[in-house]
Amino acid sequence: xxxxxxxxxxxxxxxxxxxxxxxxxxxxxxxxxxxxxxxxxxxxxxxxxxxxxxxxxxxxxxxxxxxxxxxxxxxxxxxxxxxxxxxxxxxxxxxxxxxxxxxxxxxxxxxxxxxxxxxxxxxxxxxxxxxxxxxxxxxxxxxxxxxxxxxxxxxxxxxxxxxxxxxxxxxxxxxxxxxxxxxxxxxxxxxxxxx
Amino acid sequence: xxxxxxxxxxxxxxxxxxxxxxxxxxxxxxxxxxxxxxxxxxxxxxxxxxxxxxxxxxxxxxxxxxxxxxxxxxxxxxxxxxxxxxxxxxxxxxxxxxxxxxxxxxxxxxxxxxxxxxxxxxxxxxxxxxxxxxxxxxxxxxxxxxxxxxxxxxxxxxxxxxxxxxxxxxxxxxxxxxxxxxxxxxxxxxxxxxxxxxxxxxxxxxxxxxxxxxxxxxxxxxxxxxxxxxxxxxxxxxxxxxxxxxxxxxxxxxxxxxxxxxxxxxxxxxxxxxxxxxxxxxxxxxxxxxxxxxxxxxxxxxxxxxxxxxxxxxxxxxxxxxxxxxxxxxxxxxxxxxxxxxxxxxxxxxxxxxxxxxxxxxxxxxxx
Numbered sequence: 001x002x003x004x005x006x007x008x009x010x011x012x013x014x015x016x017x018x019x020x021x022x023x024x025x026x027x028x029x030x031x032x033x034x035x036x037x038x039x040x041x042x043x044x045x046x047x048x049x050x051x052x053x054x055x056x057x058x059x060x061x062x063x064x065x066x067x068x069x070x071x072x073x074x075x076x077x078x079x080x081x082x083x084x085x086x087x088x089x090x091x092x093x094x095x096x097x098x099x100x101x102x103x104x105x106x107x108x109x110x111x112x113x114x115x116x117x118x119x120x121x122x123x124x125x126x127x128x129x130x131x132x133x134x135x136x137x138x139x140x141x142x143x144x145x146x147x148x149x150x151x152x153x154x155x156x157x158x159x160x161x162x163x164x165x166x167x168x169x170x171x172x173x174x175x176x177x178x179x180x181x182x183x184x185x186x187x188x189x190x191x192x193x194x195x
Numbered sequence: 196x197x198x199x200x201x202x203x204x205x206x207x208x209x210x211x212x213x214x215x216x217x218x219x220x221x222x223x224x225x226x227x228x229x230x231x232x233x234x235x236x237x238x239x240x241x242x243x244x245x246x247x248x249x250x251x252x253x254x255x256x257x258x259x260x261x262x263x264x265x266x267x268x269x270x271x272x273x274x275x276x277x278x279x280x281x282x283x284x285x286x287x288x289x290x291x292x293x294x295x296x297x298x299x300x301x302x303x304x305x306x307x308x309x310x311x312x313x314x315x316x317x318x319x320x321x322x323x324x325x326x327x328x329x330x331x332x333x334x335x336x337x338x339x340x341x342x343x344x345x346x347x348x349x350x351x352x353x354x355x356x357x358x359x360x361x362x363x364x365x366x367x368x369x370x371x372x373x374x375x376x377x378x379x380x381x382x383x384x385x386x387x388x389x390x391x392x393x394x395x396x397x398x399x400x401x402x403x404x405x406x407x408x409x410x411x412x413x414x415x416x417x418x419x420x421x422x423x424x425x426x427x428x429x430x431x432x433x434x435x436x437x438x439x440x441x442x443x444x445x446x447x448x449x450x451x452x453x454x455x456x457x458x459x460x461x462x463x464x465x466x467x468x469x470x471x472x473x474x475x476x477x478x479x480x481x482x483x484x485x486x487x488x489x490x491x492x493x494x495x496x497x498x499x500x501x502x503x504x505x506x507x508x509x510x511x512x513x514x515x516x517x518x519x520x521x522x523x524x525x526x527x528x529x530x531x532x533x534x535x536x537x538x539x540x541x542x543x544x545x546x547x548x549x550x551x552x553x554x555x556x557x558x559x560x561x562x563x
Binding site: 050148186 | 236239240262263265278288328329332333337338339340341342343344345350354443519538
């Protein structure tokens with residue numbers, strides 16, 4: 001009988017251990033959230049929006065898993081811990097990648113602006129070669145104003161780079177470059193007409 | 196022995212219980228749950244929070260409710276789990292998600308059409324304004340503004356191509372600022388060419404000039420700035436028509452020295468210059484009495500500095516029509532040769548902006 005009671009006690013003790021001792025992975029939860037916040041602070045929304053969404057979804061999945069386990073008689077947070085660990089690792093990796101993405105966006109913007117500057121300067125040089133004084137064509141005069149408009153756009157693009165809005169700066173610079181090429185072509189046509 | 200037997204039964208019972216608790220298969224989580232998660236991601240990617248924030252919020256709430264019910268269900272012992280209601284709930288979520296996705300796609304299609312239409316509208320307006328600025332030789336502020344507008348339009352096109360419609364719409368809202376500024380810069384010049392009273396006045400001058408040619412049997416000259424043409428009348432009948440060039444402010448009426456404008460009014464040739472800086476020239480009597488009155492009024496009203504004179508030496512000269520004059524009327528050398536040989540000092544010269552009410556400017560600015 002004693003052995004029977006002992007066996008029952010052991011089984012009951014095991015049940016108590018299984019149902020009560022598993023604790024919520026609070027530390028892992030906090031670490032994962034902090035890791036995602038760090039990604040956002042690094043500019044994740046701008047440079048890794050899709051990945052940030054995915055990380056947040058995984059975090060929600062982990063929280064749901066925790067809630068499931070919370071409601072169970074036999075709690076087991078291993079799966080939640082696994083997801084949280086994965087979220088943290090992915091977030092840390094992503095955070096480390098963002099400066100490189102930012103740098104690339106910056107370099108792209110600078111390269112686009114340089115190309116636009118060259119195109120605008122080429123157009124300006126061509127305007128310098130165009131007939132001057134009383135013989136200046138009305139359209140050359142108009143194109144001088146066009147080039148002034150392009151130069152204003154370059155200044156705007158530089159301002160965007162300074163404020164780290166690299167994607168908008170690239171768009172602006174690319175637009176200015178395309179228009180500068182169009183103006184250069186028009187200058188050529190005007191010079192050819194004069195000849 | 197008996198006790199050992201009972202112990203064995205109890206142990207086996209607990210072992211069986213544990214096996215049942217952990218080993219038995221129950222109904223799996225409905226596949227709709229995973230599909231809904233994928234759908235939510237798709238909705239997010241399609242910009243649901245931008246295009247249909249309210250509906251997306253409701254959808255996410257429904258999804259959340261479903262997940263909460265799933266959590267409750269999964270928390271139960273496997274024996275007691277029943278996913279039927281959960282499955283129905285998630286089916287409803289999927290249905291609303293699909294509807295939302297279709298609505299967003301339709302909304303985006305409508306937006307793209309609207310943006311394309313706006314791009315086309317503004318491109319048309321910019322082209323019109325550029326045409327007008329070329330016509331009136333306005334190559335300063337308005338052209339600069341138009342270039343800024345064109346660059347902005349390019350950005351709008353790029354954003355629309357990337358599906359970034361809200362950003363494209365935001366930039367589109369800035370475009371009227373540039374086009375309005377460009378319109379404002381040229382409208383003082385343009386409005387005169389659409390003003391019926393002004394055109395009637397110009398027509399009267401021209402008719403009087405033609406009448407004089409007819410009555411006196413002489414040559415008379417009429418210059419239409421808008422048509423960029425000079426018509427030589429003989430006995431009241433058009434005899435020759437020549438193309439002409441004007442200056443930077445040629446479409447303005449001359450008010451004072453250095454304004455680069457071409458005077459408008461009834462003049463006559465005062466002197467024939469066989470060797471001018473620009474080939475041959477016919478000097479006219481600018482300023483006439485009306486010009487002097489206009490100048491005095493402008494000075495009195497403080498529109499002209501007291502140090503600025505009324506100007507003079509306005510000619511019809513050679514040198515080609517492609518040049519930019521300082522207020523004179525330029526012709527091709529072979530044309531001035533012919534005109535020079537036909538007219539004499541005293542020949543009437545009437546310079547007007549336009550004689551047709553429906554001229555290129557008046558008809559174009561209706562669209563602005």
